[in-house]
Amino acid sequence: MAAGPGAGASVSPAPRRLSILGATGSIGLNTLDLVAAEPGRFAIETLTAGRNARQLAELAIRFSARVAVVADAAAYAELRDRLAGTGIEAAAGAEAVADAAARPTDIVVSAIVGFAGLAPSLAALGATPVLALANKETLVSAGPLFLAAAQRAGTRILPVDSEHNAIFQVFEAGNADTVSEVIVTASGGPFLRTPKSELAAVTRDMALRHPKWRMGPKITIDSATLMNKGLELIEAYRLYPVSVDQLSVLVHPQSVVHGLVRYRDGSLLAELGVPDMRTPIGYCLAWPERRPTTVKPLDLSAIGSLTFEAPDRDRFPCLPLAEAAMRRGDGAPCVLNAANEVAVEAFLAGQIGFLDIARVVEATLGKIDGEGGLSEPDSLAAATELDGRARKIASACL
Numbered sequence: 001m002a003a004g005p006g007a008g009a010s011v012s013p014a015p016r017r018l019s020i021l022g023a024t025g026s027i028g029l030n031t032l033d034l035v036a037a038e039p040g041r042f043a044i045e046t047l048t049a050g051r052n053a054r055q056l057a058e059l060a061i062r063f064s065a066r067v068a069v070v071a072d073a074a075a076y077a078e079l080r081d082r083l084a085g086t087g088i089e090a091a092a093g094a095e096a097v098a099d100a101a102a103r104p105t106d107i108v109v110s111a112i113v114g115f116a117g118l119a120p121s122l123a124a125l126g127a128t129p130v131l132a133l134a135n136k137e138t139l140v141s142a143g144p145l146f147l148a149a150a151q152r153a154g155t156r157i158l159p160v161d162s163e164h165n166a167i168f169q170v171f172e173a174g175n176a177d178t179v180s181e182v183i184v185t186a187s188g189g190p191f192l193r194t195p196k197s198e199l200a201a202v203t204r205d206m207a208l209r210h211p212k213w214r215m216g217p218k219i220t221i222d223s224a225t226l227m228n229k230g231l232e233l234i235e236a237y238r239l240y241p242v243s244v245d246q247l248s249v250l251v252h253p254q255s256v257v258h259g260l261v262r263y264r265d266g267s268l269l270a271e272l273g274v275p276d277m278r279t280p281i282g283y284c285l286a287w288p289e290r291r292p293t294t295v296k297p298l299d300l301s302a303i304g305s306l307t308f309e310a311p312d313r314d315r316f317p318c319l320p321l322a323e324a325a326m327r328r329g330d331g332a333p334c335v336l337n338a339a340n341e342v343a344v345e346a347f348l349a350g351q352i353g354f355l356d357i358a359r360v361v362e363a364t365l366g367k368i369d370g371e372g373g374l375s376e377p378d379s380l381a382a383a384t385e386l387d388g389r390a391r392k393i394a395s396a397c398l
């Protein structure tokens with residue numbers, strides 16, 4: 001009998017459709033680096049950006065995306081012109097980003113920075129079985145409503161953030177009762193050893209020099225103030241079945257141990273790796289399998305020693321501000337996040353100093369409290385209203 005086509009050869013699986021929200025950013029580009037390393041494994045459905053039409057068009061063409069969307073409507077003409085004749089659909093505007101996020105696909109990587117990522121992340125639920133979430137502001141501002149919507153839609157949320165991905169890997173599902181503590185590690189940022197008296201004078205460039213990770217500007221400033229760790233505590237509180245008293249931050253300057261889970265039997269489980277976001281992103285893209293990546297293996301003997309210390313809440317007041325917001329359990333995390341976004345943007349624009357970031361966040365929380373009740377947002381509209389109100393107050397506090 002003659003052999004049929006492909007007889008004896010292994011049949012490659014159909015490519016997995018992948019959409020990346022925030023494709024031009026640090027997480028987006030790391031994701032595309034993994035895609036490029038496995039030709040034929042993924043088919044790019046949608047790529048989005050904020051306003052960088054040139055880079056978005058280049059990526060859309062290189063990765064043969066079906067749709068490319070830029071949030072800033074003013075960037076539409078450039079995107080359209082650059083994609084003319086390619087067959088790639090171009091669109092613009094915040095609604096178009098959410099519409100593109102809602103296109104059916106097999107996995108979505110949600111990597112828009114800030115509260116702007118909430119609406120597209122919500123829109124993606126139901127259109128994809130798996131959403132790999134890097135956008136921590138979604139969980140901080142609207143975690144309960146987002147996670148409830150994901151559950152209703154049957155979309156599995158996988159954490160991309162390195163600490164939460166580490167915890168995901170060592171948190172034995174279904175065994176929450178056996179866990180006594182969830183530990184989020186922190187590099188300590190560029191000012192780990194900077195005396196308090198010098199913090200007022202640190203510049204934007206100094207704050208943007210993260211010792212371990214290459215990331216977008218907003219999260220890099222959050223790392224320098226330790227607000228990133230505060231946001232991450234809230235993120236962990238949303239994601240894992242633990243109480244606020246079971247969550248802690250541990251400064252670990254080498255950024256090799258990304259997260260730990262302590263069990264009541266005395267075991268402390270951790271995930272270790274070189275500080276490279278392609279590991280947690282690759283984990284999410286392969287989940288529930290594990291696939292090789294091009295990430296350099298961790299050589300512990302070359303590192304020699306791993307050190308740990310407690311965070312300094314006096315020099316880095318953003319951390320206790322976030323902890324207090326988490327303990328309140330109402331709309332305070334949403335307000336904290338909005339005020340921080342306003343303050344970080346102002347710091348990056350040279351309008352305020354480094355220590356003003358915590359001052360603006362604290363003042364905003366104080367002022368909004370004076371206005372009356374602060375309930376946990378239960379809809380996108382409620383979250384958008386609270387976020388907008390907090391932004392107005394924060395802008396007045398700059």
Ligand SMILES: NC(=O)C1=CN([C@@H]2O[C@H](COP(=O)(O)OP(=O)(O)OC[C@H]3O[C@@H](n4cnc5c(N)ncnc54)[C@H](OP(=O)(O)O)[C@@H]3O)[C@@H](O)[C@H]2O)C=CC1
Nearest residue numbers: 022024025026027050051052071112113116134135215216
């Ligand atoms: N970078 C990292 O290693 C890590 C990041 N994260 C989280 O992942 C998210 C992304 O971070 P990162 O990649 O560093 O950020 P970047 O600033 O590098 O990238 C942000 C992306 O979002 C797009 N964008 C910006 N504003 C808007 C908007 N209003 N509407 C739609 N898209 C927009 C940007 O487009 P454009 O290029 O056009 O501006 C870009 O594609 C953040 O929430 C961060 O906290 C978590 C852990 C690690």
Ligand SMILES: CC(=O)[C@@H](O)[C@H](O)COP(=O)(O)O
Nearest residue numbers: 161162186187188189223228
């Ligand atoms: C890579 C990642 O997950 C970042 O959130 C990282 O944690 C930032 O470093 P810090 O520990 O300094 O905040």
Ligand SMILES: [Mn+2]
Nearest residue numbers: 161162163232
């Ligand atoms: Mn992190």
